[in-house]
Amino acid sequence: MDRRTFIGLLGAAGVTVxxxxxxxxxxxxxxxxxxxxxxxxxxxxxxxxxxxxxIKNWSPQTDRYAKYFRSRVPLATRIAPFAATQANxxxxxxxxxxxxxxDYDNSFFTAxxxxxxxxxxxxxxxxxxxxxxxxHGMPVDGSPTSNPEHGxxxxxxxxxxxxxxxxxxxxxxxxxxxxxxxxxDYLERRADGSFPVADKLIEMADYFGFDGYFINQxxxxxxxxAAELMEMLTYLRAHAPEGFHLQWYDTIMVDGKLDYQNQLNxxxxxxxxxxxxxxxxxxxxxxxxxxxxxxxxxxxxxxKLGLDPYEVVFHGTENEKYGYNPPxxxxxxxxxxxxxxxxxxxxxxxxxxxRYPDRDNPDAQDGVFQRERRYWSGxxxxxxxxxxxxxxxxPYEDDGKPRDADNHKKWDGVxxxxxxxxxxxxxPFVTRFNTGHxxxxxxxxxxxxxxxxxxxxxxxxxPTWQFWTRSAGSGAPLTVDYDYTxxxxxxxxxxxxxxxxxxxxTTVRLFKTALKVTGGERLSVTFTTGRAGADSGLEVxxxxxxxxxxxVWLPAGRTTxxxxxxxxxxLDMFEGRTIAxxxxxxxxxxxxxxxxxxxxxxxxxxxxxxxPQTPLGFTVDAAHxxxxxxEVFLSWRFQDRGVWYYDVYRDLPDGRREVVGRVRDEVxxxxxxxxTEGEATTTLHLVAVAPDGTRSAxxxxxxxxx
Numbered sequence: 219m220d221r222r223t224f225i226g227l228l229g230a231a232g233v234t235v236x237x238x239x240x241x242x243x244x245x246x247x248x249x250x251x252x253x254x255x256x257x258x259x260x261x262x263x264x265x266x267x268x269x270x271x272x273i274k275n276w277s278p279q280t281d282r283y284a285k286y287f288r289s290r291v292p293l294a295t296r297i298a299p300f301a302a303t304q305a306n307x308x309x310x311x312x313x314x315x316x317x318x319x320x321d322y323d324n325s326f327f328t329a330x331x332x333x334x335x336x337x338x339x340x341x342x343x344x345x346x347x348x349x350x351x352x353x354h355g356m357p358v359d360g361s362p363t364s365n366p367e368h369g370x371x372x373x374x375x376x377x378x379x380x381x382x383x384x385x386x387x388x389x390x391x392x393x394x395x396x397x398x399x400x401x402x403d404y405l406e407r408r409a410d411g412s413f414p415v416a417d418k419l420i421e422m423a424d425y426f427g428f429d430g431y432f433i434n435q436x437x438x439x440x441x442x443x444a445a446e447l448m449e450m451l452t453y454l455r456a457h458a459p460e461g462f463h464l465q466w467y468d469t470i471m472v473d474g475k476l477d478y479q480n481q482l483n484x485x486x487x488x489x490x491x492x493x494x495x496x497x498x499x500x501x502x503x504x505x506x507x508x509x510x511x512x513x514x515x516x517x518x519x520x521x522k523l524g525l526d527p528y529e530v531v532f533h534g535t536e537n538e539k540y541g542y543n544p545p546x547x548x549x550x551x552x553x554x555x556x557x558x559x560x561x562x563x564x565x566x567x568x569x570x571x572x573r574y575p576d577r578d579n580p581d582a583q584d585g586v587f588q589r590e591r592r593y594w595s596g597x598x599x600x601x602x603x604x605x606x607x608x609x610x611x612x613p614y615e616d617d618g619k620p621r622d623a624d625n626h627k628k629w630d631g632v633x634x635x636x637x638x639x640x641x642x643x644x645x646p647f648v649t650r651f652n653t654g655h656x657x658x659x660x661x662x663x664x665x666x667x668x669x670x671x672x673x674x675x676x677x678x679x680x681p682t683w684q685f686w687t688r689s690a691g692s693g694a695p696l697t698v699d700y701d702y703t704x705x706x707x708x709x710x711x712x713x714x715x716x717x718x719x720x721x722x723x724t725t726v727r728l729f730k731t732a733l734k735v736t737g738g739e740r741l742s743v744t745f746t747t748g749r750a751g752a753d754s755g756l757e758v759x760x761x762x763x764x765x766x767x768x769x770v771w772l773p774a775g776r777t778t779x780x781x782x783x784x785x786x787x788x789l790d791m792f793e794g795r796t797i798a799x800x801x802x803x804x805x806x807x808x809x810x811x812x813x814x815x816x817x818x819x820x821x822x823x824x825x826x827x828x829x830p831q832t833p834l835g836f837t838v839d840a841a842h843x844x845x846x847x848x849e850v851f852l853s854w855r856f857q858d859r860g861v862w863y864y865d866v867y868r869d870l871p872d873g874r875r876e877v878v879g880r881v882r883d884e885v886x887x888x889x890x891x892x893x894t895e896g897e898a899t900t901t902l903h904l905v906a907v908a909p910d911g912t913r914s915a916x917x918x919x920x921x922x923x924x
Contacts (some may be wrong), residue, residue: 320354604630740787755814
C-alpha cells in the first residue's frame with residue numbers, strides 16, 4: 219500500500235510514527251513487563267517484529283516464544299486444472315492472485331496463533347489465493363508499549379500459514395520501511411560478500427515455516443543504500459531454497475527515489491531482473507491504474523525480459539479503503555472478452571470483517587460471513603453467477619464523491635476472474651467442514667468444550683465452491699451455510715436447509731478433486747437429519763473425469779440415529795476412473811421443512827489404516843496457577859510423518875472428555891485450564907491423529923494444582 223494509507227492506519231491505531239525508538243540500537247532491549255494487548259493472559263505467547271540487531275542476532279533459542287509460532291503444515295501440491303469442472307469452464311487458469319491481508323487478533327500490532335474468541339476474521343476462501351502475506355508490522359520485543367519501535371520484519375501468523383499451506387498457497391513474511399534507525403544497518407556485508415540479514419531471513423523462514431517475503435521499501439532511500447539493497451536481494455534470492463518467493467512492492471527506483479510507477483516498466487524492472495540477474499520474483503504494482511496502457515506496459519515489459527506476465531506482475535486493487543467499490547476497475551487487468559493481461563493483487567480483503575459495524579459481536583457474525591461470500595463469490599454468493607449487479611461507470615472517472623464502499627452490488631467477485639484451485643489429488647481426503655473457529659468444540663459427535671475459540675491452524679479444507687447450488691425443479695434450491703451450533707468434529711458442520719419438496723431437489727457441488735480409484739477405496743459420510751428410522755433424503759455424488767457433465771449418485775439411505783449417522787460405500791465399481799468433483803443431493807417426495815448437517819466427508823484409501831504411534835515425551839513445561847485456572851505450557855516429540863494433528867483433552871468427573879486444544883506441532887499453550895472442584899491434579903491426554911482420522915493411544919501428563 220502507499221505510505222499515506224499505511225501511516226493513516228497507524229494513526230488510527232494510536233501508534234506514533236517516525237519516532238518509535240532510539241536509532242543505532244545494537245542489542246535487543248530487556249523484555250517489557252507491560253501487557254502488549256487487551257485480553258492477553260499474563261504469560262500468553264505473542265508475536266513481535268524484528269529490527270536490524272534482532273535479525274542479525276536471531277536464534278530460536280533466544281527468541282522469546284519462537285517455538286510457539288512455527289507453521290508445521292507442509293505446502294500442499296495443487297491438482298492440475300480441469301476446465302470441465304470449473305464454475306466457469308471458459309475462465310483461463312493462468313492468472314494468479316496475491317492476497318495481502320492482516321492476520322492479527324484483537325490488537326493491530328499483536329498476533330496470537332489461537333485464542334479464546336469466536337468473532338475473528340478467518341479466511342474461508344483459500345482456493346483462489348496463490349500468495350498470501352500480512353502487511354502491518356509489529357513492535358520489536360521489549361520496546362515500550364506507549365511508543366513502540368516497529369521492526370522492519372514481521373512474520374506471517376503461523377496459523378494462517380498452516381491454512382494457506384493446507385490449500386496449496388504460499389505464505390510470505392512482510393518487510394516494511396521506513397522504521398526507526400539507519401537503513402544501512404540492514405545492509406551489512408561480510409568480507410566474503412555475504413549478507414548477515416539475508417542469511418538470517420532465510421533461516422527464520424525455514425524455522426517458522428513460511429515461503430518468502432513481501433518487500434515494501436516505501437520511503438526514499440539513499441542511492442548507495444538502494445544499490446546495496448539490490449545486491450542483498452539478489453543474494454537473498456540466489457541463496458534461498460527452491461520455491462522461495464520475493465515480491466517487490468512498486469516503490470523506489472534504482473536510485474532510491476520513491477516514485478510509484480503503477481506498472482512494471484523499464485524504470486523499475488531492474489528490481490525484478492537486473493540485466494540477466496534475477497532479483498525479486500514478482501512485482502505488486504501500486505493501485506493507481508488510470509488506463510489500459512499501464513497494464514499493457516506491464517505485460518510487454520515482462521515479455522521483453524523473457525518472463526511470464528502471470529508469474530511476474532500482480533496489479534493491485536485496494537479494498538482496505540474502498541471495500542467493494544475500488545476506484546480502479548478490475549476490468550483493466552481482465553478486459554472483457556480478452557485474455558487477462560497480468561495477475562492480480564488484493565490489498566485489504568479483511569475489510570469484510572474489519573468494516574462490519576458489529577464485527578466483535580460473536581452473535582452477529584452471519585453478516586460477516588455473507589460479506590465474505592459476496593466478496594469472493596460475487597454479489598449472488600454463487601461462483602457460477604458472478605458479476606456486478608449494479609452499473610459502475612468505466613473507465614473510472616474521479617468525480618470527487620465518496621466511494622460506496624459497502625455496496626456489494628458494485629463488485630464482480632474474485633471468482634469472476636480467478637479460477638478455483640484444489641489440492642485434493644490423493645487418498646485419503648477428510649474434511650469435517652471445520653472453519654477454524656467455533657462457539658464450542660465437538661469431538662466424535664459430542665460436545666467437548668463450551669468456550670468460544672479461534673484457530674486458523676486447524677481449519678479443514680473447505681468446499682471449493684461456496685456455494686454452488688442447483689434445483690432440479692421449479693422451486694428455489696435449499697440454502698447452504700456453516701452451522702456453529704452443531705458439529706461432529708471441531709467447531710462447525712455444513713448445513714443444508716429449507717422447505718424441500720418434489721419441485722426443488724437440491725444439488726450442492728462441494729469439492730474439485732483428481733482422485734484415481736485403484737481398488738479398495740471407500741467413501742464415508744457422517745450426517746444428521748435429527749430423525750431416526752427415516753429416509754435421509756441424502757445422496758453423495760461423484761463426477762468422473764471421463765464423464766464431467768453428470769453425477770453418479772450413492773444414496774445414504776435411512777437414518778439409524780437422531781444424532782450422527784455414518785454411511786460407508788465402496789468405490790471398487792469405479793476402479794480405473796478418476797473422481798473429478800464431489801457433491802451431495804437432497805430430495806423429498808413431500809413438501810416440508812428439511813435440514814441435514816454434514817459432519818464429515820471422507821474418501822479413504824484401500825489399505826488398512828495405520829494407527830499412529832503414541833506420542834512420546836508429553837510433559838508440562840510450566841504451569842502458572844491463579845484463582846482456580848492455569849496457563850499451561852505443554853510439549854512432546856513431534857512426528858512429522860503420518861500425523862494430521864494432535865488433540866489435547868482431559869477427562870471430566872462426569873466421564874465426558876473436554877478438548878483442551880488441537881495443533882500440528884510439538885508445543886501447545888493452554889490459556890485457561892479450569893480446575894474442577896476438589897481436584898488436586900488434572901490429567902491431560904495427548905492423541906496423535908492420522909490423515910484418515912485414525913487416532914493413536916493417548917499419552918498422559920499431569921498438572922498439579924498445588
